[in-house]
Amino acid sequence: MSKRKSSGSAVVSESACYLELQKVLRQQIYKISAPCDVDGESDLDKPRRHLLDLIQRCSSMGESNSALIIGPRGAGKTMLLSSVLEDLKENRDFRDNVLEVHLNGLLQTDDRIALKEITRQLQLENVVGDRVFGSFADNLAFLLEALKKGSRDSQAVLFVLEEFDLFAHHKNQTLLYNLFDIAQSQQAPITVIGLTCRLDVIELLEKRVKSRFSHRQIHLFNSLTFDQYLEVFESLLTLPSEFSDKKFCAKWNKHVQNLSEDQGVTSILKKLYDTSKDIRTLKTFLMLPVARISPSHPRLEMADFVEAHKLLTADSKSNTLHGLSVLELCLVVAMRRLSDIFVNQPFNFQMVYNEYQKFVQTRSHAVQSFDRPVVLKAFEHLQQMELVRAAEGSGTGGRGQKEFRPMLLMIDKSQLMQAIQKYPACPTEAQARVQV
Amino acid sequence: MSFSLIFQTLKYNLSYSKNKLLIAIIMAAGPPVVFGHPAEQLAELYRSCPSRQDQVKLLLALFGQKKHLSCPRVFLYGPTGSGKSHVISNILNTLKLPHALVNCVECYTSRLLYDHILNQVAMVTPTPDNDYANYSRCDNMNDFVKTLRTVIEDRELQEETVYIVLDKAERLREMDMNILPAFLRLGELTGCNVCVILLTEIVWEKFRAGTGVCEPLVLHFPDYTKDELLEILSLDCPAGYTKDFYMSYVNIVLSVFYMACRNLNEIRHLAVLNFPKFCEPIKKGEASEEDVHKLWRNIEPHLRKALQTVYLREVSSAQWERMQEEAAAQETLVTNIKTLTGKVNMELPFYSKFLLIAAYLASYNPARTDRRFFLKHAGRTKKTVQQMKRDERASSQLLGPKPFPLDRLMAIFYSIVEGKVAPTANIYSQISSLVTLRLMTQVGSDDQLDGSKFKCTVGLDFMRSIARTVNFDIIRYLYDFV
Numbered sequence: 001m002s003k004r005k006s007s008g009s010a011v012v013s014e015s016a017c018y019l020e021l022q023k024v025l026r027q028q029i030y031k032i033s034a035p036c037d038v039d040g041e042s043d044l045d046k047p048r049r050h051l052l053d054l055i056q057r058c059s060s061m062g063e064s065n066s067a068l069i070i071g072p073r074g075a076g077k078t079m080l081l082s083s084v085l086e087d088l089k090e091n092r093d094f095r096d097n098v099l100e101v102h103l104n105g106l107l108q109t110d111d112r113i114a115l116k117e118i119t120r121q122l123q124l125e126n127v128v129g130d131r132v133f134g135s136f137a138d139n140l141a142f143l144l145e146a147l148k149k150g151s152r153d154s155q156a157v158l159f160v161l162e163e164f165d166l167f168a169h170h171k172n173q174t175l176l177y178n179l180f181d182i183a184q185s186q187q188a189p190i191t192v193i194g195l196t197c198r199l200d201v202i203e204l205l206e207k208r209v210k211s212r213f214s215h216r217q218i219h220l221f222n223s224l225t226f227d228q229y230l231e232v233f234e235s236l237l238t239l240p241s242e243f244s245d246k247k248f249c250a251k252w253n254k255h256v257q258n259l260s261e262d263q264g265v266t267s268i269l270k271k272l273y274d275t276s277k278d279i280r281t282l283k284t285f286l287m288l289p290v291a292r293i294s295p296s297h298p299r300l301e302m303a304d305f306v307e308a309h310k311l312l313t314a315d316s317k318s319n320t321l322h323g324l325s326v327l328e329l330c331l332v333v334a335m336r337r338l339s340d341i342f343v344n345q346p347f348n349f350q351m352v353y354n355e356y357q358k359f360v361q362t363r364s365h366a367v368q369s370f371d372r373p374v375v376l377k378a379f380e381h382l383q384q385m386e387l388v389r390a391a392e393g394s395g396t397g398g399r400g401q402k403e404f405r406p407m408l409l410m411i412d413k414s415q416l417m418q419a420i421q422k423y424p425a426c427p428t429e430a431q432a433r434v435q436v
Numbered sequence: 437m438s439f440s441l442i443f444q445t446l447k448y449n450l451s452y453s454k455n456k457l458l459i460a461i462i463m464a465a466g467p468p469v470v471f472g473h474p475a476e477q478l479a480e481l482y483r484s485c486p487s488r489q490d491q492v493k494l495l496l497a498l499f500g501q502k503k504h505l506s507c508p509r510v511f512l513y514g515p516t517g518s519g520k521s522h523v524i525s526n527i528l529n530t531l532k533l534p535h536a537l538v539n540c541v542e543c544y545t546s547r548l549l550y551d552h553i554l555n556q557v558a559m560v561t562p563t564p565d566n567d568y569a570n571y572s573r574c575d576n577m578n579d580f581v582k583t584l585r586t587v588i589e590d591r592e593l594q595e596e597t598v599y600i601v602l603d604k605a606e607r608l609r610e611m612d613m614n615i616l617p618a619f620l621r622l623g624e625l626t627g628c629n630v631c632v633i634l635l636t637e638i639v640w641e642k643f644r645a646g647t648g649v650c651e652p653l654v655l656h657f658p659d660y661t662k663d664e665l666l667e668i669l670s671l672d673c674p675a676g677y678t679k680d681f682y683m684s685y686v687n688i689v690l691s692v693f694y695m696a697c698r699n700l701n702e703i704r705h706l707a708v709l710n711f712p713k714f715c716e717p718i719k720k721g722e723a724s725e726e727d728v729h730k731l732w733r734n735i736e737p738h739l740r741k742a743l744q745t746v747y748l749r750e751v752s753s754a755q756w757e758r759m760q761e762e763a764a765a766q767e768t769l770v771t772n773i774k775t776l777t778g779k780v781n782m783e784l785p786f787y788s789k790f791l792l793i794a795a796y797l798a799s800y801n802p803a804r805t806d807r808r809f810f811l812k813h814a815g816r817t818k819k820t821v822q823q824m825k826r827d828e829r830a831s832s833q834l835l836g837p838k839p840f841p842l843d844r845l846m847a848i849f850y851s852i853v854e855g856k857v858a859p860t861a862n863i864y865s866q867i868s869s870l871v872t873l874r875l876m877t878q879v880g881s882d883d884q885l886d887g888s889k890f891k892c893t894v895g896l897d898f899m900r901s902i903a904r905t906v907n908f909d910i911i912r913y914l915y916d917f918v
């Protein structure tokens with residue numbers, strides 16, 4: 001404290017340190033560009049070399065290839081590819097010789113848009129101009145023709161198709177067919193790399209498309225052990241050596257190291273690891289603690305992690321139940337009873353109302369009795385919150401009366417119990433009724 | 437009962453004052469600070485979002501500073517009227533962050549959605565001056581992402597975070613299936629610093645579809661507690677009355693409505709609407725402001741009436757206010773109100789009424805009991821106990837109307853109507869006009885003329901009032917009531 005008072009500049013520099021720390025840590029956590037050197041060296045090494053080799057052969061020898069990178073969400077597919085491309089781009093020969101085309105299944109939802117995007121990314125717009133082409137294949141052939149006649153002879157093209165499985169849903173899979181066909185037969189060297197999270201993506205391809213695909217698959221899985229997971233955790237929070245204030249940086253890194261050895265923190269991380277191994281979840285988990293770091297809260301504490309874990313694992317249904325009024329909660333209890341009595345049978349509003357009436361008349365004096373229209377309004381609110389949904393096969397849609405539309409409850413008994421225990425000033429009658 | 441309520445009111449007052457004390461203590465220590473945000477802006481934010489300090493603090497921390505990367509996707513859920521949109525829009529406006537705030541209900545096509553977002557980010561408003569022109573035309577996600585990138589570059593916002601808030605995000609699920617996943621990874625797709633915020637009442641689990649999406653950070657806005665509701669409601673205390681007086685009024689309002697409704701907007705509306713009635717005895721000089729019991733006795737039945745009428749929108753708010761004025765002038769109670777659902781006596785032709793009654797009977801009675809009700813000498817059979825138990829489960833008053841063929845309708849019609857009625861075209865056209873009036877519906881409309889089935893879709897109350905006009909005792913003919 002005394003030090004701070006003695007020099008105003010020290011305080012300024014301290015807050016500047018925290019600003020820089022925030023900036024750096026946010027980069028590491030929010031951006032997709034993960035520090036890739038730690039992600040299980042041995043696991044990623046093989047696919048990485050494979051991919052590197054594949055792309056390099058295309059650029060240097062004019063060989064055409066196709067491959068699929070398959071792995072679950074957050075397994076590092078995009079990161080792997082971008083790190084490989086970064087490595088390759090350091091080579092000047094590669095930069096001059098290869099054109100990249102990045103497509104994404106979410107953006108290019110049909111082949112026409114995809115073709116336009118390819119033309120744009122190859123900077124051929126001026127060449128295509130207003131010319132109207134006959135067929136899709138003509139167009140693509142022209143594009144590649146133009147490529148061949150470009151400044152250098154036979155530049156290689158690298159096609160990266162993210163969300164590859166969505167391209168397989170295009171009509172006739174024309175784009176995929178043509179890309180694979182060119183990779184198989186024509187001279188222009190192209191490499192097609194697809195990224196997908198569907199393991200059965202090959203089954204989605206048509207037979208003629210499948211036969212042209214080289215069946216080269218690179219599988220990525222989240223196969224981190226817990227020790228590696230801890231390492232990732234540490235590296236995500238560690239400040240890099242380029243940090244301006246070395247003393248502060250060293251102090252912080254020491255703190256992070258202490259954290260990763262702390263019993264409490266590791267036990268929370270273990271819980272997280274047991275639910276999901278992917279690094280994206282870890283990053284989401286770290287968002288909140290990191291956002292809290294400031295001069296007034298200079299260290300990450302156990303409480304931060306506990307809070308973040310609670311936030312991440314909170315049961316949203318019981319949260320929603322907490323926001324209901326007493327009447328709505330009583331209706332949910334009545335519906336739960338109905339679906340316990342008639343297992344898997346849909347119910348309608350009239351039945352729920354009868355059940356609620358029984359409840360009010362026989363047991364409870366504390367629970368106010370409401371008119372039917374008020375109860376109906378509460379029921380409709382539950383429907384709007386999607387805690388209750390129309391049963392399938394009710395068919396009639398808007399034509400039937402809403403009182404008699406068959407409905408299903410979307411809440412589990414344990415969720416209801418949990419919510420009722422947390423509910424402030426819950427009528428004891430409702431509590432008793434759930435437990436029966 | 438009444439004493440207990442007064443006691444309750446007192447208790448709330450006490451707890452409220454304790455709460456106020458607590459707030460005062462906290463305020464004396466200074467409002468919570470968030471790193472890197474000026475204190476006066478924070479104070480303004482906290483003032484404009486009462487009882488939402490924690491959430492504001494959390495969101496500000498996540499957003500970070502202008503030049504920092506911000507949490508790329510946030511999913512906010514909470515019950516209606518918990519201040520989700522209010523808090524977000526206040527944060528964005530007070531801190532003057534570049535943003536687009538779009539309500540997905542307005543955007544019934546994806547193109548409207550893109551146009552709205554781009555216009556707001558580029559700060560273009562379609563006005564008569566520019567012929568209501570949008571910033572640019574874009575038809576698909578691909579163009580949108582490309583245009584968004586150029587807009588951000590044009591406004592030189594590459595360093596700053598651009599916030600895109602999608603209110604009522606549950607509607608995004610009904611649009612093309614690529615829209616929600618694409619919005620959730622908009623930051624990666626544009627390569628810019630974009631933060632997408634989804635606001636909705638529905639839990640995140642119901643948004644997942646297909647091969648999955650980038651999981652956002654899920655945050656919950658809890659409902660306001662009773663104390664918080666009181667505090668917020670006390671903010672619109674009308675001039676000329678003390679705050680404590682208004683608080684005691686709000687307490688009474690909550691004691692009537694809180695069980696059925698927790699929506700802040702609804703309770704606030706009702707409180708403002710009924711306040712003149714509460715003050716009436718004071719204006720007339722019958723009671724003073726301290727006379728809590730008398731005021732309570734005056735207002736309570738009035739509020740109960742409001743729960744049955746204004747809350748259900750059977751009487752519009754304007755109508756309710758007018759009625760209060762009239763009642764005050766004539767010193768009568770607001771009892772003779774014509775509500776929307778009160779008007780059930782619909783004018784129908786004589787035979788139409790009988791056709792409708794026949795349809796109701798056909799819908800709600802099992803066909804096997806027709807012989808017993810409508811044949812002259814069928815011999816009455818008593819229900820056994822076992823049968824009654826079985827019928828209680830399968831009562832059609834509980835399960836709703838069953839479809840019936842046209843022949844059965846006509847048979848019942850001829851049996852209940854007195855005198856001879858020729859089956860003319862008139863009678864049949866009345867059936868189809870009942871269908872167009874939605875008093876009956878056609879089920880499985882495969883064939884118009886032959887073998888079509890109908891259902892009767894009116895309630896018992898309506899049916900009884902119709903039956904009364906033609907002197908027909910419908911209850912005697914209903915199987916469930918025998």
